[in-house]
Amino acid sequence: MKLLVTADLHIGRRCSKLPEDVARDHAPVKMWRRIVDFAIAEQVDALLIAGDIVDHDRGFYEALNAIEGGIERLDSAGIRCIAVAGNHDVEVMKRLRRTLETDNFDLLGQGGRWECVQLAGHDGGRHTDVWGWSFPQSQVTTNPMPQLTADMLESGTPSIGLLHCDRGAGSDSVYCPVPGGDFARSGIGTWVLGHVHKPASADSVRSEPRNFYAGSPQPLHPGEPGPHGPWMIDIGPDGTTTVTHLPLATVRYETVTVAVDAPGAELTAKDDLHGAVVEAVRTAARGIVADQPDLQHLCCRVRIVGRTPLDEEQLRDEWQRVFANDTDQVSFVVDDVTAYLEPVAAFDIRPHLDxxxxxxxxxxxxxxxxxxxxxxxxxxxxxxxxxxxxxxxxxxxxxxxxxxxxxxxxxxxxxxxxxxxxxxxxxxxxxxxxxxxxxxxxxxx
Known part of the structure; x- marks a missing residue:
């Protein structure tokens, strides 16, 4: 069985630090359509979503046609869509569920209760249980895990959990705080979590019991660096489960470090700074594309470090000179990727060593x-x-x-x-x- 999983699309928002037309062309709603395309191309058995597919009420009308159209396409391909509501989309998801004219969309756990659906693979093999719990309102201070008891689970059946929560947070959290150890004790082998937009690392999902944040499939701001995209869960005939991250995002945010004292490329004049920045960004972009071939736009925060005889204030002034005409950002093309530079750079310059x-x-x-x-x-x-x-x-x-x-x-x-x-x-x-x-x-x- 193959399950495509994601979370935190936040349809209705835009990627920050990008020109308006680019942000519109690479908005979360476009990523939703790409996820649907990918699910159909890969002939998955179901698409699972761990909350916040829509960003509050402002995303309702944008999401309605896109989600309905996507679910209809999934239905035609024999692919089920299963979701839970998060803190951002609890009311919107209720309205969407009532509005959608399809039975191929399951919103699990409405009203803050655990709910399960059974999935049978296309090959007619063993089924998989998908458990989910939805936010009953936008703020939740109690842990729902104690309500999921061992006698509710079917022994020997592969199971997946969907939950939008604040893992490891204290009781003062209003975003469904859950102690990290509760997942391992639940009896469910794989938990797909929503709420944190930065995806989990590949190492954290290698073995059961596992719980991981799927992250936003398209990053939304510089606080969400690294590769983004949905995940594939493969469940073998013997119930063995593997989880793989799919870096399908077309946008990426990264900090690029420029060493002013790199051997053979030391800065000797303040004007040399721009060439060093361009070379560092080119190297970073080409390295990223090797692992994320769908990348089209790279937003860079520049960090300038090292020892140099040049004065730090002169280097700062030279950097700001590029943005002197109220320019929010500058950009240039690296192969097929457009790189954008933020106006504020971090400097860690030390005196030159003779x-x-x-x-x-x-x-x-x-x-x-x-x-x-x-x-x-x-x-x-x-x-x-x-x-x-x-x-x-x-x-x-x-x-x-x-x-x-x-x-x-x-x-x-x-x-x-x-x-x-x-x-x-x-x-x-x-x-x-x-x-x-x-x-x-x-x-x-």
Whole structure:
């Protein structure tokens, strides 16, 4: 059995920090249609939604036609839609259920009670129980889990739980607080949760008992970074369940770090800042697209870090100069992705370290500086330094690198002395930074 699951679409809202036309074209209602398309293409048995499909009353009219049309298409494909109401859509979902002219939509747990439906797979195999509980009003301060007792569950039957809740919150929460341990004790192997918009990590869903936040399938603001999209639950003939995240979102929010002291790309003038930002964003975008191929718009918060002889205030002024004409954001295209830069950047700039001067001292810091200069080719490499590099190359080649060799492109499948030098230089630079920060008493010991 294949179940596509999601939560927190918030139809009626728009993705923030995007131009108005882009936000409209990539609104949650468009993601709903893509989820329906995906469910039909994958021939899933059901689509499950863990609350907040609609964002308050303002999403009712926008949601009505979209949801009704989507459910009709799912019905034609033999796919059932099962949902619970969250704190944002409790009243809207009641109205939608009364308005929808279809029997293929189940709103579980109305009135704050547990309710179960049985799903039979397309192949006629064993059925799966789906349990759900809906918000009876927009604020709930009590934990509904004690109402779900063991005698209500069918022994030996795979089961899925749908709940919109504030997992791990105290009793002062008004969004259905549930202690985390209640899910493992419930007897239900997999819980799909709504309310938190950031999706769970892949590691957290590997084995039962599992409970995870599905997250918003399309992120809505910079506080929701990382990949977004629905999840697929596969239930095998023996009841074994696997859960996989599907990063189908077309929008992503990320913080991009720009190192002003990156080897070979150190800033020497304030004007160099913009080129460094563009290169960092390009690298980030291409790395993200490799894992999220549907990405079209990347919203970036820029973080500028490192040591430089340039004055931090000058760099701040140079950054703000780009946005001086009341520009909310600037954008440029990286392959097929449009990247947007927010006007406010974070700066963590430290004074420049004169490694050449440090290398003139016979101290642990001085010895590290000498080694660094040899690794970067600024001084002739000693026999001792060369032996260290050879050892690094041998150990990585035999102990680590061989394990990932099959993942790499052909041109990257050798780990030579140049790569070993770069790796050693990065680590030595960090050591120099640490020793220098300790102060004279420590670093000259």
């Amino acid at each position: 490694v050449e001067a440090l290398a003139n001292h016979s101290t642990p810091l001085g010895e590290a500086a000498k080694f660094y200069l040899q690794l970067t080719g600024e001084r002739e490499m000693s026999d001792e330094a060369r032996a260290h590099v050879d050892l690094i190359q041998q150990r990585i080649t035999h102990d680590v690198y061989s394990r990932v060799r099959s993942w790499l492109d052909d041109e990257d499948k050798t780990f030579g002395q140049d790569q070993a030098c770069r790796l050693a230089a990065e680590q030595t630079r960090r050591l120099i930074e640490t020793l220098h920060a300790q102060g004279p008493g420590e670093r000259h010991a």
